[in-house]
Amino acid sequence: MSSEFESLEELREHIGDCRRCTLWSTRTTLVFGVGKPDAEILFVGEAPGRNEDLKGEPFVGAAGKLLDELLASIGLTRSEVYIANILKCRPPGNRDPQRNETDTCTPFLREQVRLIDPRVIVTLGKHATQFILKTDRGITGLRGTLQHSGKYDVLPIFHPAAALYDATKRDVLFEDFARLGELTAPASEVAEAQVDAVAEEPRSVQGTLFED
Numbered sequence: 001m002s003s004e005f006e007s008l009e010e011l012r013e014h015i016g017d018c019r020r021c022t023l024w025s026t027r028t029t030l031v032f033g034v035g036k037p038d039a040e041i042l043f044v045g046e047a048p049g050r051n052e053d054l055k056g057e058p059f060v061g062a063a064g065k066l067l068d069e070l071l072a073s074i075g076l077t078r079s080e081v082y083i084a085n086i087l088k089c090r091p092p093g094n095r096d097p098q099r100n101e102t103d104t105c106t107p108f109l110r111e112q113v114r115l116i117d118p119r120v121i122v123t124l125g126k127h128a129t130q131f132i133l134k135t136d137r138g139i140t141g142l143r144g145t146l147q148h149s150g151k152y153d154v155l156p157i158f159h160p161a162a163a164l165y166d167a168t169k170r171d172v173l174f175e176d177f178a179r180l181g182e183l184t185a186p187a188s189e190v191a192e193a194q195v196d197a198v199a200e201e202p203r204s205v206q207g208t209l210f211e212d
């Protein structure tokens with residue numbers, strides 16, 4: 001797909017009542033993404049679940065409630081960030097995305113990234129992380145570490161759904177959000193030592209999804 005879109009609205013219009021893969025036949029609503037069109041932080045989840053499929057908005061169920069709490073912990077609301085998913089339609093029974101589905105759907109996510117041009121992409125859970133970073137590494141080893149894909153900083157974190165019944169993961173998520181707050185705070189608000197620590201972190205995964 002060529003980069004022919006000048007706005008998220010134009011892209012949404014192009015996607016239309018999508019039937020490019022078979023997920024259209026079981027979805028209720030295509031979930032395009034929500035938030036600020038020029039957000040500094042773009043969250044990428046896996047795929048809509050049942051509530052999202054019904055409402056047409058990402059992360060509106062229990063995991064979304066936790067995401068809202070996490071955002072609030074660094075002084076943000078969802079209207080100040082952008083939230084999207086690898087897939088725009090719910091896989092039946094919330095099964096994992098299949099290769100043909102990601103191949104078909106993710107050119108639209110790439111366009112969203114290009115149009116939003118965020119400072120940081122936060123990948124939620126294993127599927128989004130492995131897709132964006134083009135890696136087989138697990139989320140447990142990558143979470144909370146600053147990675148890169150082309151010109152974008154990428155911060156992998158646990159999927160909020162994985163933390164709903166696991167207090168340890170929940171604590172880790174709040175820690176990783178504190179890190180996100182540091183990464184995106186205006187330089188004047190960040191202690192020099194923290195800036196140095198981020199700058200010196202080794203580039204352990206070289207993503208190739210996005211161009212420099």
Ligand code: URA
Nearest residue numbers: 045046047048058059
């Ligand atoms: N889980 C996701 O990965 N995305 C959503 O939108 C909802 C739940």
